[in-house]
Amino acid sequence: MTIKNIIVLGMYPYPWHSDEISDTMRSMTKAFEGYKRLFINPSVGFRRASQEGYGFRTDWECKEDQGVLVCTPPLEVIPSSFGLGNMKKSWILKRFNDLVERELGANWREETLIYLSSGGITQSYDAAVTLKPKWLILDILDDNLGFPGIQEDERALLENEFQVLLNQATLITAVSEHLVNKTQKEYSIPVEWLPNGVDVEQFRYRSEYATPLEELEDFRKPLFGFVGALTSWIDFELLLKIADHPKTGTLVLVGPLIEGAVPADLLNRMKDHPKIQFPGAKPYGEVPHLLHQFNVLLLPRNYQPHSLASDPLKLYEYMATGKPIVSTALPSALRFGDTIFVGSNHQEFLSLLERAEEEWSEQKAAKEIALSESLSWKNRAQKLIGLFENRR
Template identity: 35%
Template sequence: MGEIRAVVFLGMNPWDYSEINDSVRFLAAACTKVDSLYIEPPRGLRGALNNPAYLLSNIRWRKTDRNGVTVYMPPLGFAPVFFGLRKYADNYTAAKFDRILEELYGRSWREQTLVYISSWSYTQTHFIKRLKPKYLIFHILDDSFAFPEIKNNPRVLAGNKSFYQYMMANSSAVIAVSPELAGKYSALYHRDVHIIKNGVNVEHFRRNEFTPVPEMAGIHQPVLMYTGSFNSWVDLKLLIKLADDRPGYSLVLIGHYYEGSTDANLWQVLLSKANVYWLQSKPYATLPAYMQHAAALLLPRTKDEHSLASDPLKLYEYLSTGKPVISTALPAVGDFREYVYVSDREDFAASIDRAIKEQDPARVRRQVAMMEKHSWRARVNELAGILLANCGTTFVTTQES
């Protein structure tokens, strides 16, 4: 049996980007028993123009160490997709990265290296084609073809379909974060899709000591809290209704708002409510302190196809705090029915009332303990098992389950 010495993760976001969190960075950080190499995504021309320092320094491969993860910034990340410029840049950067891997692991680096790419890296098809890894994992994180930002943009949709066509045909194994995604894309491309759900850094969220947060000091209790991005799958109408139905509760919103991805008028109506507080994005390191101030944590999602197929990161983070969790009827909450109050729009406020009233220390302990098996290290172990079953090779993992 062969053995993997390194995993190369093609990232969704720059490593130090704090506006949102993502599964790829969490997996890379949890892959501790082999070399974990993280390649930051190209930022494109618009992103580069907004950051002159990046534009000037982005002419050769650069690397830094981030707590055991080697983070690489590829050159020519400012090359746009149009006119095929991204393709030529990716061919060049892949050739250079081939040499980097050869220096690290010898000419047989392909026998010792796994390359991981997620469904959000659709612009990097040519990088993968030129790099030609022997072991390639394709991870479907969301229902790409159903996202409004993708399906309503012909150029972006075509790029995604071309990317999927190549990855589904050439990957050593394909994984998805939900049964809904696995079923849909398995049927579309006629190949097996394994399921590895999202995970959580349990220790990060299960802090016992209360941490004062000055920003929360002036917000009256009880606090209902949502953390995460605001885009097309967040039910803004439900949040507006909740603010109206429970004026005595404070509704605290933490996360990045994606302009153009949702109804701007509804967003403004929500923010106009006297008991609604949008604190914008907070660094991952500080999120648990904010969550400690919540009486309940909310997962208000729409019934859109891409919403129902998702496996929200925040669900795992919420549950790890031990706080009551109230969600709309997402398939992803099915594994946690004992601990999640699932409600429709009409009864959402009443479910929150009940969740707050029914808090029980024994239930809290069971809830937090249950999340141990959903750690990111456990997900790395699952990934190793799929690699072994499909390719006859694997990498050393921790013993955590």
């Protein structure tokens, strides 16, 4: 039976309209060409739904956007407190079954692929158990069970749900070799390696990106920039050393600052440092212009287990700019060690700051861009479908 439809469950907390960051599930949905596509918005919760004016609905609402049918769950403006949470969830899932049959027909299971991720294990589990699909792909995007701050009882529940997803999946993929090996070792189940992708055209140089941004004009040059969440996988001690380095004019850290994930003493030192600037989070559409304003792009990830397991989208976006990149020695970065600058410790990383601009050339930029072109979302989507067809 030919697959005609793909249902994608979005990652919490990024519904289709979110402009905070890019994520794998939305990007892959756009790249699945030639199928009827349903994108299922993750539930965002009462507070955010109220702030963003979701409105009261008792059934799923679907609207077409860019050739994708985007579906938003009902009852989002109903709080989960006062015992309403289970009732709300039960209603949403019951109507979810109705939605899929209404949009795809009574025999949808024979010709529909469900594409779920580890980014929101419980919502993926609920979707799989509710729909009982014939064909299911599970894409492991992070070591989600290894994230800090998860309580033991919650972790046990998530592990059980994750096991159900693994057992039900037709195909399991993971974005890093670390995750492939970890999952195969712990669950004795085959996993395919499928790295992340990038929208190359969005980050490729354009003439308008040469226009100086007013918010950066008063910063001392050269600009060393990072764009992304400042959270538990960032090496904050390294950031302070980068700011202290004589080569650095200004260290510009663009993105949401998750203060609870940053040691208080380091955060206070960073906020007081004269060479560190925090412009805050920016709409995703503005990120390419920002990146092209920086002299050197930084990926200062630490070596915590959940960081080592990652395959940062930011690295791919950086490469598409053709700008010099300095990264810590994540396994995902070491793959590109002959193209980008990778430091295995703080001293080595700092020495590369001096070399990054001096040794950069048009030839190296062209090589970096060409490599990113081979890592497009379209190519990733085609590889995923190919792996699926070989497996079923």
